[in-house]
Amino acid sequence: MAREECKALLDGLNKTTACYHHLVLTVGGSADSQNLRQELQKTRQKAQELAVSTCARLTAVLRDRGLAADERAEFERLWVAFSGCLDLLEADMRRALELGAAFPLHAPRRPLVRTGVAGASSGVAARALSTRSLRLEAEGDFDVADLRELEREVLQVGEMIDNMEMKVNVPRWTVQARQAAGAELLSTVSAGPSSVVSVEERGGGCDPRKALAAILFGAVLLAAVALAVCVAKLS
Template sequence: MAREECKALLDALNKTTACYHHLVLTVGGSADTQDLREELQKTRQKARELAVATGARLTVALRDRGLATEERAEFERLWVAFSGCLDLLEADMQRSLTLGAAFPLHAPRRPLVRTGVAGGSSAVAARALSARSLRHEAEGDFDVADLPELEREVLQVGKMIDDMEMKVNVPRWTVQARQAAGAELLLSGASAGASSVGGISVQERAGPCDPSKALAATVFSAVLLVAVALALCVAKLS
């Protein structure tokens, strides 16, 4: 039950980290809005909660001295995958912090990122003053308040990674994968071998080349070329 619970938590963490990574790629672009910044905040908070829960479960399991060898190997594989998720999450949070500081949503003079439609008509202004826009204006600069919190959370994730290495010593290079190294190459080589064997069998069924047939084909081709040349000469002389 503990292993299945850890797998479920790790799967949720992996999906949330991937979602956060996808959102970070849009910061500073044409789709960058306050809604995006709020979604980034919610996603990274969910990822941190899942990371804390997953790390706690895996730590308890790996510090159990009565754990069977096979079970320990499985938990070590989960631990390595968990470490990779945390590394990616920390890097994306750092990237989001850098981009958020470089591209503020509400610059004092001129926004660095322009999104939406600009115009002088009253219709455009009416569409811009929606309920969501009014709520955002009332809340003030969301990104300015969120950046210090994001900076603290980056430090917390880094500390979590350091604590993991102190509590459970599982070097990544010592963990064995389920699939043998180079298995994909062996499979592709087997497929190529099957294709070559199939080609050899087709050639064998076709049989060797008959010298008499080859000579007859060559003579026929030569005669045909001479006939075409003579026809062209006659056409020019006439």
């Protein structure tokens, strides 16, 4: 029961972390917006909630001295997968912090493309575009507050990783995989000769009558081509 619960929590954490990773890649791009920053905030908070629950559940199980050897090996594999997922989450949060600081939403920016248009009309258009609505002014503080909160959350995730290593010491190089390395390749290679033999057995030998018909058809075709060439030269 505990193993299934830990697997479900870890699966949810993996999906949430992957979603957060894809969202972080769009920060500073053409799809960057207020909605994206809010979605990033919700996703990382959900990931941290799942991480706290998964960490507490796995820690309680692995600190049980009466746990069987096979069960402990399975939970150690889950622990290694969880720690790797948490490392990726921390790296993406640091990346989001750097990109958010480099590309603020409501700060004045220099246009990347200069059209060269000048005159009274361009001045009026520039003044119209520089006018900020009340809604944007109200939301202008969200960017700064979110970056401060994200900075605190990055430190919290780092502390969680340190506490994990202190409570449960599971070196990653000591955890054994369920199957040998390259098992998929070996199974594919072993299946290759049998498939070739089965194809040869199903194919059978060549039919002499079909071969003779093919030879006769080729000879007639060559004769027709030669006759056409001779007629063309005589004409």
